[in-house]
Amino acid sequence: MDETESVELPIDGVLDLHTFRPAEVRELIPVYLEECRKRGIFAVRIVHGKGKGELRRTVHSILSRLPEVAAFRLAGEDAGGWGATLVELRRHN
Numbered sequence: 001m002d003e004t005e006s007v008e009l010p011i012d013g014v015l016d017l018h019t020f021r022p023a024e025v026r027e028l029i030p031v032y033l034e035e036c037r038k039r040g041i042f043a044v045r046i047v048h049g050k051g052k053g054e055l056r057r058t059v060h061s062i063l064s065r066l067p068e069v070a071a072f073r074l075a076g077e078d079a080g081g082w083g084a085t086l087v088e089l090r091r092h093n
Helices: 022-038 054-065
Strands: 014-016 043-047 069-074 084-089
Touching: 014 022, 022 043, 022 054, 022 084, 054 069, 054 084
Parallel strands: 014 043
Antiparallel strands: 043 084, 069 084
16 A cells, blocks of 8 residues: 555444554554544444554553543453453543
8 A cells, every 4th residue: 555545444433453554553543543532432442463462562552642541451352352452532631
């Protein structure tokens, strides 16, 4: 994909990072979460995969710095286990 090409993502509360390069994640996550808030979605699941945990650590680092994130935790087994993170967004900053 060309770097200037944009991808249309469904804003449905589930962000699957498998199709993105790690360099894209830092910009993608804040934008996606803000779009969720605009649509009244305050519970988001970010699928980062299990692997070696590098992407999970990156995701958690990003989330810990965003003021709109009220809380986050690894998903239960029914929602991807440690291959996904559940995010609770603040309703207002």
